[in-house]
Each structure stands twice: as structure tokens, then as C-alpha cells.
Amino acid sequence: MPEQLAFAMEVFLNGLMAGVLYALVALGFVLIYKASGIFNFAQGVMALFAAMTLVGIQNGQVPFAHLINAIFGTHVHTFGWNVPSVFALIFTVIVMILLAWAVQRFVFRHLVGQEPIILFMATIGLAYFLEGFADLMWNSEIKKLDFCMTANTCLPQGINLAIDEFTFNAFGYGFFIDNLDITATIVAGILVAALIAFSQYTKQGRAMRAVADDHQAALSVGISLNFIWVLVWSLAGFVALVAGIMWGAKSGVQFSLSLIALKALPVLMLGGFTSIPGAIVGGLIIGVGEKLFEFWVGPLVGGATENWFAYVLALLFLVFRPQGLFGEKIIERV
Amino acid sequence: MFYREAGDFKTSYASDNQTFPIKIDRRGYYVALAFAFCVVPFVINDYWANAIFLPFLIYSIAAIGLNILVGYCGQVSLGTGGFMAVGAYACYKLMTAFPEVNIFFHVILSGGITAFVCVLFGLPSLRIKGFYLAVATLAAQFFLVWLFNRVPWFYNYSASGQINAPERTVFSIPVTGPNTEAWATYLFCLVFLVLSALIARNMTRGMAGRKWMAIRDMDIAAEIIGVNPMKAKMTAFGASGFFIGISGALFFALYLGAVEVGEAFGINKSFLVLFMIIIGGLGSIFGSFAGAAFLVLLPVVLKVVGVDMLGWPTDIVAHLQLVIVGGLIVLFLILEPHGLAQLWRVTKQKLRLWPFPH
Numbered sequence: 001m002p003e004q005l006a007f008a009m010e011v012f013l014n015g016l017m018a019g020v021l022y023a024l025v026a027l028g029f030v031l032i033y034k035a036s037g038i039f040n041f042a043q044g045v046m047a048l049f050a051a052m053t054l055v056g057i058q059n060g061q062v063p064f065a066h067l068i069n070a071i072f073g074t075h076v077h078t079f080g081w082n083v084p085s086v087f088a089l090i091f092t093v094i095v096m097i098l099l100a101w102a103v104q105r106f107v108f109r110h111l112v113g114q115e116p117i118i119l120f121m122a123t124i125g126l127a128y129f130l131e132g133f134a135d136l137m138w139n140s141e142i143k144k145l146d147f148c149m150t151a152n153t154c155l156p157q158g159i160n161l162a163i164d165e166f167t168f169n170a171f172g173y174g175f176f177i178d179n180l181d182i183t184a185t186i187v188a189g190i191l192v193a194a195l196i197a198f199s200q201y202t203k204q205g206r207a208m209r210a211v212a213d214d215h216q217a218a219l220s221v222g223i224s225l226n227f228i229w230v231l232v233w234s235l236a237g238f239v240a241l242v243a244g245i246m247w248g249a250k251s252g253v254q255f256s257l258s259l260i261a262l263k264a265l266p267v268l269m270l271g272g273f274t275s276i277p278g279a280i281v282g283g284l285i286i287g288v289g290e291k292l293f294e295f296w297v298g299p300l301v302g303g304a305t306e307n308w309f310a311y312v313l314a315l316l317f318l319v320f321r322p323q324g325l326f327g328e329k330i331i332e333r334v
Numbered sequence: 335m336f337y338r339e340a341g342d343f344k345t346s347y348a349s350d351n352q353t354f355p356i357k358i359d360r361r362g363y364y365v366a367l368a369f370a371f372c373v374v375p376f377v378i379n380d381y382w383a384n385a386i387f388l389p390f391l392i393y394s395i396a397a398i399g400l401n402i403l404v405g406y407c408g409q410v411s412l413g414t415g416g417f418m419a420v421g422a423y424a425c426y427k428l429m430t431a432f433p434e435v436n437i438f439f440h441v442i443l444s445g446g447i448t449a450f451v452c453v454l455f456g457l458p459s460l461r462i463k464g465f466y467l468a469v470a471t472l473a474a475q476f477f478l479v480w481l482f483n484r485v486p487w488f489y490n491y492s493a494s495g496q497i498n499a500p501e502r503t504v505f506s507i508p509v510t511g512p513n514t515e516a517w518a519t520y521l522f523c524l525v526f527l528v529l530s531a532l533i534a535r536n537m538t539r540g541m542a543g544r545k546w547m548a549i550r551d552m553d554i555a556a557e558i559i560g561v562n563p564m565k566a567k568m569t570a571f572g573a574s575g576f577f578i579g580i581s582g583a584l585f586f587a588l589y590l591g592a593v594e595v596g597e598a599f600g601i602n603k604s605f606l607v608l609f610m611i612i613i614g615g616l617g618s619i620f621g622s623f624a625g626a627a628f629l630v631l632l633p634v635v636l637k638v639v640g641v642d643m644l645g646w647p648t649d650i651v652a653h654l655q656l657v658i659v660g661g662l663i664v665l666f667l668i669l670e671p672h673g674l675a676q677l678w679r680v681t682k683q684k685l686r687l688w689p690f691p692h
């Protein structure tokens with residue numbers, strides 16, 4: 001096998017893995033968009049907030065320590081204990097549910113029936129608010145995320161030696177695949193399966209789909225819109241938490257984490273805003289596309305094409321198919 | 335009692351159609367103009383110019399530009415930072431390539447170039463709408479910033495990758511470069527702002543503006559009554575790009591002097607200008623001013639109160655600022671979607687009747 005092709009295959013595989021992570025963020029968008037028609041720009045910041053909360057609880061940080069110190073002149077920083085990852089995870093889920101309730105209660109309940117673009121701008125405001133809030137709560141230092149279910153089963157780091165060895169024997173060239181990416185792929189797969197099972201086979205899931213289909217009809221058969229919206233925001237919060245853990249373990253918990261939301265936008269445009277499979281396929285296309293483009297075209301034009309490739313691809317794609325790959329056909333009436 | 339229109343008779347179409355139909359408003363406007371041109375330049379110093387006046391003037395131009403696109407034509411754009419960068423780099427290339435031409439014309443030309451680029455990136459708006467378009471304009475934002483970062487021709491192959499404004503003069507008074515005086519840069523920006531506001535105001539109440547608003551309110555209906563959506567949208571993108579380009583050029587040449595594109599014209603700039611017009615008021619020229627003033631003053635006030643008076647660390651104040659700005663955006667969208675401009679209108683309405691309720 002020629003070396004160039006082996007490189008390209010490695011890039012392709014890595015692109016697939018990156019695509020899975022994009023799809024993970026995009027999933028949260030789709031969930032909220034389907035159920036409430038809100039395009040949630042704050043999804044990335046939610047992932048950041050979730051990851052920061054998780055790390056903060058793990059390390060026993062005192063919430064708002066800096067603010068308290070500044071106001072009262074005290075010197076509190078940590079409680080002095082470490083919480084096991086599992087309990088921290090549970091607490092974080094509770095925090096995300098509270099957040100979902102607060103967002104629904106204080107923001108979007110007052111904006112029901114507004115134009116989608118107003119809702120979109122409200123979520124941009126929400127993103128800024130949450131970002132500042134997370135920084136105030138847990139301070140903005142870059143934190144390391146170590147996530148261990150039990151003492152021995154932590155999130156793996158480093159490259160996968162088995163694949164390296166296998167491909168070296170097969171092609172004479174060892175592929176570098178991150179262990180973490182493989183884990184993320186598996187987790188994403190489980191998450192999607194769980195979400196689909198939830199929306200197909202449980203009562204609440206069916207209610208959720210009914211709301212997504214038609215708000216008024218759902219209301220008329222006795223489904224509580226408020227409850228479903230809180231549920232959906234909680235689910236999105238949970239997806240954000242998973243995405244936050246994966247990205248946080250990869251590159252540290254820091255501000256740039258919230259920028260992955262921006263990466264998820266072209267994924268959504270490509271896949272269609274309303275389709276869960278679309279989010280995944282879109283994520284894979286973007287992930288593979290940008291890695292291969294960087295590999296082949298990047299060196300010719302100065303590199304770092306990953307910054308814009310996804311958007312331009314999505315833009316060109318939308319010009320020909322405005323509803324995305326799997327989106328519902330847009331019908332307009334006067 | 336003080337604010338009234340009784341006795342202010344209009345005897346011609348021109349006087350009926352003027353921008354400030356109420357006499358007291360008109361006088362207030364002239365007083366403000368006179369104050370800005372004749373008083374401020376004599377009392378301004380470097381701190382006031384750099385912390386408040388220059389950013390306010392320049393962001394006002396950008397906000398007017400974005401308001402034309404978002405507020406009047408309904409096409410949401412998140413590419414403002416990228417388009418400002420086009421203005422800045424166009425100005426830089428023109429300044430270094432034609433040093434003998436007056437910078438005044440360079441700034442206007444950079445506006446024209448930005449208008450062209452803006453129309454180019456606006457073309458997809460013919461097919462896609464709403465937040466699909468908003469996301470599509472992100473393509474412009476990231477692509478343009480990348481382009482100015484990676485193609486050395488744009489920064490004249492300088493080693494640092496930065497662009498630096500060389501010294502240029504107007505009437506042999508330096509307005510760019512290191513030896514400028516606060517009043518000179520202030521007046522230069524003020525002239526551009528006043529001209530921009532005049533042009534924008536008259537465009538938006540003329541035929542072009544009415545077409546934009548028809549497209550914004552319902553594009554299909556507008557098409558049926560004979561508005562050409564392509565022309566209307568492209569003129570909106572063009573006009574918007576022109577003002578944003580001017581503001582980008584001024585932002586680089588007069589305010590910062592040296593620019594690293596990712597830092598000065600990143601995605602945050604796009605959001606900042608968008609927030610200005612949301613808080614100020616979508617579809618209002620006055621709102622652009624109010625929003626720009628508000629978001630320029632807010633960090634300054636917070637810094638004075640938080641850091642200087644309470645002695646808090648700067649990072650906490652910065653985070654608090656994010657919380658406040660985000661919270662205000664949500665609050666404004668819930669309580670007053672038309673922003674500060676609407677509050678001002680309501681106040682005026684109340685004042686006309688005051689102190690009698692009817």
C-alpha cells in the first residue's frame with residue numbers, strides 16, 4: 001500500500017472520530033430544536049458549564065469562591081475534600097436539571113410564540129450569561145479533567161497500541177488513534193441508542209415527540225408543554241455534560257470548550273436541524289472532510305483551514321439544499 | 335409642558351417629512367451637533383478619546399451598518415467582525431499603496447470594497463433564511479479572518495503578521511500613526527459618523543428602506559407586491575457592508591493603530607455589534623447610537639465601580655460583565671424587543687402629555 005494512501009486513511013479515521021465528537025454536541029442542538037423550535041446557541045457553553053461543574057465538585061471547590069473573597073475579604077477556596085467521579089457526575093446532572101428548569105422558567109416561558117430569530121438571539125445572550133456565570137462560580141483557570149468510574153477504570157489517554165500494532169502489521173505503517181476518541185465513539189453510540197430508545201419506547205419520550213410534531217395538538221391531549229420543555233433542556237444538558245467530559249478530557253476544561261458549539265453549527269446545517277441521524281452523518285462528513293481537506297489542500301494555502309472549512313462547506317451545501325440532508329422540507333405560505 | 339408640538343405648524347411636504355418633526359427635538363439635535371463639533375474637541379484628552387469617544391463613534395457606525403441589515407432588512411448576520419476586518423485591511427493596503435492620496439478617500443474606498451465583499455457573502459441569502467443564514471454568515475467571519483491571517487500579501491509580508499497604520503495627515507494634521515492628537519482623531523471619526531447617520535437615515539426612510547422593511551416583514555408578500563427580493567437584499571448587504579467597512583477602517587487606522595486580525599476582529603466583535611443593536615433597538619438609527627453608547631460605557635462604568643472603587647480583581651469584573659451583558663440581552667428581548675429606542679419613544683410620548691394624563 002502506498003504511503004500517501006496510508007496517511008490519508010489515518011487522517012480519515014481521525015476525522016471520523018472528531019466527527020463523532022462534533023455530532024455529540026450537535027445532538028444537543030437537535031433535541032432542543034425539535035421539541036421547542038429554539039435554536040440553542042448556548043449548547044457549547046452548557047458543555048463548558050457542565051464540565052466545569054463536574055471538575056469543581058470533584059475537586060471540592062467552593063462555588064463563587066472568588067466573588068465571596070472579593071466581597072467579604074475572606075480566603076476560602078476549597079472545602080478540602082475530593083468527591084468521587086460518580087457522585088460528582090450525579091450532582092452535576094442535578095445541577096444541569098436545575099439549570100434547565102431555570103432557563104425554561106425565567107427565559108423561554110416569557111418568549112413563547114416569539115419569532116425563531118428572537119429566540120436564537122436570546123440563546124446568544126444566555127450563552128454569554130452562562131459563560132460569565134460559570135467563570136464566576138468556578139473561576140476561569142484551565143482545569144484538568146480526570147474522570148474515573150471506579151478507582152481503576154478511568155478515561156483512557158494516549159494512543160491505542162493495539163490498532164498501532166495491527167495496522168503496522170497489515171500496511172507497514174502504524175496508525176495513531178487516540179484511545180479517548182475510541183471511547184468517545186462508543187459513548188456516543190450508546191448515548192444515541194439510549195436517546196432513540198427513550199423517545200420511542202417510554203411515555204415521556206413519546207410525549208416529547210408529540211410536542212415536537214405539533215404543540216397545540218400535544219397540549220390538547222393533555223401533555224404539559226412546560227414539563228416537556230424542561231425535560232428536553234435537561235436531556236440537552238446531559239448530552240452537553242457527556243460532550244463536556246469528552247472534550248474536557250481531550251484538551252482540558254477551558255473557555256475554548258464553548259467554541260465547539262460553533263463547530264457544531266455547520267454540522268447541523270449539513271444534516272438538517274430536525275434529524276438525529278442527520279446530526280451524526282453531518283458530524284462525520286464535517287469531521288472527515290475538514291481533516292482530509294487540511295491534509296491535501298491545507299499545505300498549499302497556508303494551513304489551519306479547519307477554522308473555516310466546515311462553514312464554507314455547509315454554506316455551499318445550503319445553497320443547493322436549504323433544508324440540509326435529512327431536514328424536513330421547508331414549506332412557505334403567505 | 336416643556337415638550338410639546340402645539341403651535342408647530344407644517345405648511346409643506348418637506349417640513350412634514352423631516353427627520354425631527356417636533357421643534358424641540360430639532361433644536362436638541364442642533365445643540366448636540368454643535369456641542370460635539372465645537373465644545374468636545376477643546377476639552378477632550380487622550381483618556382476620554384480612547385476609552386469612550388472613539389469606540390463610541392466607531393461602533394456607532396458599525397451598529398448603523400448592521401442595523402440596516404438586521405433591523406431593517408431582517409437578514410441576521412454574524413459576520414460583522416470579518417467585514418470590519420475587510421475594511422481595516424483594505425484601508426491598510428490602500429494607505430501603503432497610495433500614500434499620496436488623502437486618507438479620507440481611503441476610508442471611503444475601503445467602505446466600498448467591504449460593500450462588495452459583503453454582497454458576495456450575502457448571495458446565499460437569496461436561498462437561505464433566518465438562522466440558517468446567520469450560521470452561513472459565520473462562514474464569512476471565519477474565512478475572512480483566516481484569509482487575513484494566512485495570506486502574507488494582505489499584511490505586506492511583515493514579520494509579525496500585524497498591520498500598522500502609517501502616519502497620514504488631513505490638512506497637514508496627523509490623524510493616524512503615533513503622533514496624533516485626541517481632538518484630531520475624534521473630529522475625523524465624528525465627521526464620518528455624522529455623514530453615515532445622515533445617509534443611513536435618508537436611505538431607510540426612502541424607497542430602499544421601505545423595500546428592506548417589506549422584505550423583513552414578509553418576504554413572499556413583498557415579492558408579490560412587486561419588491562424585487564434580490565435587489566432589496568443585495569442593496570441591504572451592500573449598504574450595510576459600506577458602513578461596517580468604514581467603521582473597520584477607522585477602528586484600525588485611528589483607534590488601534592496596530593491590528594492582529596484574530597484578536598481585533600474575531601467572532602466576539604460580531605456578537606458585540608449585534609448586542610449593540612439588540613439593546614439599542616432593531617430598526618432604528620437612534621437605537622444604533624444608544625446601543626453603542628451603552629455597551630461602550632458599561633465596561634468603563636463596571637471597571638470604575640468594581641476595580642477602582644470596590645477593589646475587586648479585574649477578572650471577576652470581566653466575568654461579571656459577561657453575566658450582565660448576557661442577562662441584559664435576555665431581559666431586553668423579553669421586556670422590550672425594540673430596545674432603548676422604544677423606551678425613548680415611550681418616554682417622549684409620556685412627556686408630550688405631561689403633567690396632564692390626557
